[in-house]
Amino acid sequence: MTAAAKEPTEPKGPKEPRVRPVRRLSALRVSMAIAMVAALAGGGYVGLNWWQSAQATEDYDAWFAGYADVTATPTFNFESTTSDAARDVVLSFIVADETDPCLPTWGTAYDLDEAAETLDLDRRLALQSQRGGQIAISFGGLLNDELATVCKDHDKLVDAYADVVKRYDISTIDLDIEAGNLSDSKSGVRRAKAISELQEKRRDGGDDLAVWLTLPVAPSGITEDGATAVTQMLKAGVDLAGVNVMTMDYGSSRPDGDSQAAASIEALTSAHRQLRGLYARADIDLTDATVWTKLGATPMAGQNDVPAEVFSLADARALNAFAVEKKLGRMSMWSLNRDKTCGSNYVDLKRVSDSCSGIDQGDETFADLLSVGLAGRMNESASHVTASETDKITAIVDDPETSPYPIWSSKASYLKGTKIVWHRSVYEAKWWTRGELPDDPVLNEWETPWTLIGPVLPGEKPIEPTTLPAGTYPDWDGTLVYEQGNRVLFNGIAFESKWWNQGESPAAVSGDPDSSPWTPLTDQEIAEILDAAPATP
Template sequence: MSTATHRLSFWRLVMAAVVAIAVAAGGLFAYQAWASTQADPAPDPWFAAYVDVTATPSYEFEAATKDSGKEVMLSFIVAATAENCTPTWGTAYTMDEAAVSLDLDRRIARLQQQGGDVAVSFGGLLNNELSTTCTDPAELVAAYDSVLERYASTTIDLDIEGANLSDTAAGERRAAAMATLQQARRSAGDDLAVWLTLPAATFGLTEDGTTAVAQMLDAGVDIAGVNIMTMNFGQSLAEGETSGAASIRSLQETHRQLGILYDNAGIELTDATIWTKLGATPMIGQNDIAAEVFTMKDAAALNEFALEKGTGRMSMWSLNRDITCGPNYADTERVSDSCSGVAQGDLFFADVLADGFEGHVASSAKTITTEEPVNPDGFVDDPATSPYAIWQEDASYLAGTKVVWHRNVYQAKWWTRDELPDNPVLNSWETPWTLVGPVLEGETPVEVPTLPSGTYPSWDGTAVYEEGDRVLFSGVPYEAKWWTQGDSPAAFSSDPDGTPWVPLTTEEIKALVSSGETGQAANLATAETDG
């Protein structure tokens, strides 16, 4: 899926007009309009680990003694093998059969008596999610509703992967069913949060994943959030990258994608709110890919990042596995349903990942998404408060160049010209820009490193320069890339490819200073220069 490179959405055009009015009128009217529509504070983020209901040995989630195990995500409800619209636990038990064979209803009631709660996850990788096989809209809604009613759940988790995710017709049915069910429940005064749990790589959601989110938004579903499976990254994992770092990178990219998906749906949300609509689910310990292991250090790093950004949810696969494998389990690279494959000592992944996630599934389900028009001030770039040059449409930028655009700093991944830094593309490889982060309060333009007069000759428009010759231009050292005469180094800022001059980097200037070639101390800025 791609987006036209320079097309601005209707909402971006509206924002441009608002910015113009704000600047002309001192910004007062625009600010008041923005401030009056901000959403209520988000509920506290929550933790609920997955429990595989049908795995053996059976996990006693009802006997939880720690807060990290008091709220669980029971998995997986799927379609019966022979009855397309009948919900079952992993095709092994109908809900009635699970009540008898697994004592499931009684165990859930026991957990709830102790202040715990459950949510139900539909789908998974191995079987058909209800929408994949149940094609009758009314029967499909009734099937979902029967599960929520049975287990008194206010949250539905749609774990869509594999063939279930690539089936776009099933996705349309699923989205329509969620919209109908959510509207009916809310009209009756009941809560229903809808979470999508989707596979992700370090570049974020796959195209099938972004399509699933778009289908929900187009159908009018108020999505509580997108929970990404930060696991089994495969070839998208960088060399030497830890599972924790990869999980963080995946969350960052999915945050960018989710913001674009809401923007494309005509729903304005702030970056902070988008973070509350994200969740992460690592596979603790040994992953399915033998080379990937999610350690306790990875768990601590992911938890710290998620709390810092304000993600709305943390989960893990699974509570069944949150224990060191016994001595009889020799091959720890082979994934077990009942142990993690790593030496945990006295630690539990659930405790590390849940730390700071003080919210509850039920209270979070009460949240209704409120549109938040973006503060117009955030679109106005001031050269005096921008650390780097403001992006210009007619300028060229070399790989590594940093610019400011809409109060954010971007860095070029390769040579680029006429490419918007915040172009709303869903896939990161479609844009030459990487978002580095926001312009910070109190920032000023990065000082360009200079060298003392006399270090090199000052540029002379009448002089002839050969490749490798160096000059000073306003104190900044430049080196000639080829023979030149009359070409000013000033052209580098707007046409770095066309000009024969390239400025020396901070590292090169530092090397000159340390070697004593300058003859005296140079005026060095602490920040790196572009190029």
């Protein structure tokens, strides 16, 4: 993250082989109207309360902390803020020295001692702590070499990270990996091994170390290199606190007409699917709710590096509402330095400033808007340890009495447009499918035939199929021969014959819609029939 422009890359998903095969079950159920016929025959499951069984880990409160650029000019006095929203900060960026690759520096300008002397950083941090503030340190960024990119000695690399953690007495670190730092796969392996060792040593000594991985994102999700970075961390044994995505600078990847908030929500939704899949491939099963707590969002206040993109105050409200609804684990912003209206002497607002947002904020700040409802603190959440939730996931049993659509079955196929319920969520088939689990963790949207519509809501009941008045079509008769295109009623539900048949009951369509000669009329066809029917006197 910086005021320098970056080109978004379209996510593709990792190329390396999967750690384990994706779990799949066989066959699915049928379209909504078809399966409702089967529902007449009864059957059921023992239901559990979704809101209890799929909750995220308890006592894991989301936190807000904006980034503060330590070396930007003019100097930002993060320690003197009077805003509760800006009391916690993510200080950026620690990078490698230009001549000593294993020496941590602030933006290559100051080593840790020089920052204490020239910037009075240690004293300012002490004051910030006295006033109740907390800090995390961010390594990397766009413009310079993150330590692991150039420091190739494992022990020296671990020591470099440890020196920063010890110097500033922090429990949360942020790895902002982008550009060349992200595409360098070998440095990613070094970074993951060093962070894993550091985290293990800290925890063995009774100290917390939460590790956040900050990555670029597009509306379609994190990039291929980003997915690789997550995989490297998990493979090395790093317990990631989460993945923080930079919801900014989308460029051509942002759909035409989408606001920055809409594009960011789409990006977070895609990243959620990807992160769940990456954890599953690492043999760590997490509920959807827990995966949301392991996601963070960092928008760029006001004018973004891409001239056509402006993150407005309205966007901040919308993104915050989404974060609170989904219970994201973290919200940040780039940057606290920029969280104010530019002065009258700053004329070209499309040129990104390090010290103002480029829009008229009035009396409002992005920090205040983005932090609403996020009352947690980073130090308190740093003690959280990730644990697989396989038992919690398998305990979710759907109840047909509280499901608006039929429950997914392993003994049926599904047609395009079919809606089903699985693990207390509603899914819709994008195309004909058989044997594809609705919540199978995948990295890319095109890998699954299912679209997640949303959760089953409290108080929902099965949606009854639309029936047509008696006499609209003849009732089905097993003794008659039906030609292609003939229509009948079966228990009031309209079906159309796909080919010549005799004695083939429409009821069988719910179990095997492919082999059945009958198909139910679509909602649109039924609506047209009802619209065309004469009014009842």
